Amino acid sequence: MAGPKYITSGPDIQRMNWELLADSRVLPGFGGRSGVSGRARGWGSVTGKGETCVWRRAPPRGQIRRAGQYPAVLAALVLVTAPKSAGAQTLAAESIENLQHLSIDELANLQITSVSKLPESLQNAPAAIYVITHDNIIRSGARRIPDMLRLAPNLEVFQTSPTNWIVTSRGLSGNSAAQNFSNKIEVLIDGRTVHDPLFSGVYWDQQDVLPEDIERIEVISGPAATLWGANAVNGVVNIITRKAGDTQGGYAALSGGNQESDAAVQYGGRVGENFAYRIYAEDFYERGFETQMRNGAHDGWTKPQGGFRLDWTTGDDAVTAEGDVQWGHEQQGGTPALDVQEKNLEFTWQHSVSADSSLQLLGYVDEVDHSNTGSSGSFSATNYDVEAQYDFALGRWNHFLLGAGNRVTPYRINPEIGPATSLLFQPASRTLNLAYVFAQDTMTPVQNLNVILGLKMEDDPYSGWSPLPDLRLAWT
Numbered sequence: 001m002a003g004p005k006y007i008t009s010g011p012d013i014q015r016m017n018w019e020l021l022a023d024s025r026v027l028p029g030f031g032g033r034s035g036v037s038g039r040a041r042g043w044g045s046v047t048g049k050g051e052t053c054v055w056r057r058a059p060p061r062g063q064i065r066r067a068g069q070y071p072a073v074l075a076a077l078v079l080v081t082a083p084k085s086a087g088a089q090t091l092a093a094e095s096i097e098n099l100q101h102l103s104i105d106e107l108a109n110l111q112i113t114s115v116s117k118l119p120e121s122l123q124n125a126p127a128a129i130y131v132i133t134h135d136n137i138i139r140s141g142a143r144r145i146p147d148m149l150r151l152a153p154n155l156e157v158f159q160t161s162p163t164n165w166i167v168t169s170r171g172l173s174g175n176s177a178a179q180n181f182s183n184k185i186e187v188l189i190d191g192r193t194v195h196d197p198l199f200s201g202v203y204w205d206q207q208d209v210l211p212e213d214i215e216r217i218e219v220i221s222g223p224a225a226t227l228w229g230a231n232a233v234n235g236v237v238n239i240i241t242r243k244a245g246d247t248q249g250g251y252a253a254l255s256g257g258n259q260e261s262d263a264a265v266q267y268g269g270r271v272g273e274n275f276a277y278r279i280y281a282e283d284f285y286e287r288g289f290e291t292q293m294r295n296g297a298h299d300g301w302t303k304p305q306g307g308f309r310l311d312w313t314t315g316d317d318a319v320t321a322e323g324d325v326q327w328g329h330e331q332q333g334g335t336p337a338l339d340v341q342e343k344n345l346e347f348t349w350q351h352s353v354s355a356d357s358s359l360q361l362l363g364y365v366d367e368v369d370h371s372n373t374g375s376s377g378s379f380s381a382t383n384y385d386v387e388a389q390y391d392f393a394l395g396r397w398n399h400f401l402l403g404a405g406n407r408v409t410p411y412r413i414n415p416e417i418g419p420a421t422s423l424l425f426q427p428a429s430r431t432l433n434l435a436y437v438f439a440q441d442t443m444t445p446v447q448n449l450n451v452i453l454g455l456k457m458e459d460d461p462y463s464g465w466s467p468l469p470d471l472r473l474a475w476t
Helices: 086-100 104-108 134-140 145-149
Strands: 018-021 043-048 051-057 128-133 156-161 164-168 186-189 214-221 235-241 249-256 260-271 275-286 305-314 317-332 335-354 357-372 378-394 398-414 429-443 449-460 464-475
Touching (some): 128 134, 134 145, 134 214, 145 156, 145 164
Antiparallel strands (some): 018 051, 043 051, 156 164, 275 305, 357 378, 378 398
16 A cells, blocks of 8 residues: 555544445455545545545444434544555456356355365255355454354344343343353354353353454354254354465554444565464454443443464475464443453364375364452363364265364352352362264265264263264255
């Protein structure tokens, strides 16, 4: 970019946020014209010094707000700056050109991995699945994962406070006030489960991935426990991030408004032909909601975050290492504020044994600490997880997938009994161990017919060994 372009506040941006996308490759087909246009449709373009910027009106974030909460939007913009070489620009133009020549059938042949833990086309997957693509996310303007999940028609997402979301499907939303949480969907980020074993749910305020780094989000409706465990009785949300080699160059985003301010920077590079990396940092502040009396609810929050991803590929092997660290401070509406710290480190090794056989090893560590400011109540939990899987073909119409894993979760809770809130858990400290083995056979007895038979044996620390069988038929 030669320099940032700004769109300031005005009468047309009352009661809404605007975004400025300074990278025209995000929205192919929107050409630049002199000045600003397209206000009636919510799209427009700005041209300056030979470069095109595309801006658009971001959709509502779906938060619960009271009338009169928007005095005015002060300003909002997103700047995307990436020093692109002529080769990179040519490659982007070729990618768009290739997409424009694909047929409808070829576009529907999107590769997914959540249904069988192996790459397969979307149209052949034996499950009810919806895929939120990278372009869907960028064009939606969503910055938080729950807001991105609103794009999936098979999910229900609603927000009760700036830090609390409920994401569910088929009406199984639970009731957090009665300690009944939405625990029927397994949520993963690059294979790392973010389902918390202590309260049987997901801390959605702790799950953040830059929109620029998400490759796709696969949302499965219905049971998938044979491969993903007992939490997947009602579905799976699998967030898959982009490889470091696909996020080269610099990226910067800045937004501000009367409700939320956000800033993020990222840089990706290469060392030789086989090694790619990216690092990022992000921070935001969201103001508290208002009560029915239009008083401040004092439930705003902020959360700085940073992380990295490394990808090394050579021959038949692909190695990935990635990690994140975050610190959050959440006001609790008159009660002691909540301080949250989360750290994770993940390692994946994939080895291609032959054309129809591969081996994968996944391991990660995920640590979460919650504490209340000025009180003794706190808890910490750490997940140590390792999983191995091997797939191979047997004969002409059988493809087997075998795997095993173990998750160890030590936790410690410091109890507190207070006039407003209390924290009690029995036992106060323990180490939970979840072990499992699974096997699945995908059979193709005739053309266009897939029969999938699978079984998982899971040793839960509370209920012991449990069988999780599965039988699916797919005719395409």
